[in-house]
Amino acid sequence: MPDDRFAPAAELAAQAYEAKRRWHEAQAQLPVKEKVRILLELQKQDLPLIAARRPLRSWERPWDVEP
16 A cells, blocks of 8 residues: 555645746846846845854955946
């Protein structure tokens, strides 16, 4: 008799994998300018977290790219 206890978890994992695949596909279609904008936004979110734990290294300090 097969063990069906894990069937819902496997189905959810498959759905999550498919959603992630579609998201990556959509991200790949974005123009380079939008990809860079997203990257800079993620860095703005990440740097305060790093700086709270330790001083930023010289190469980690963000460039002033705001107009």
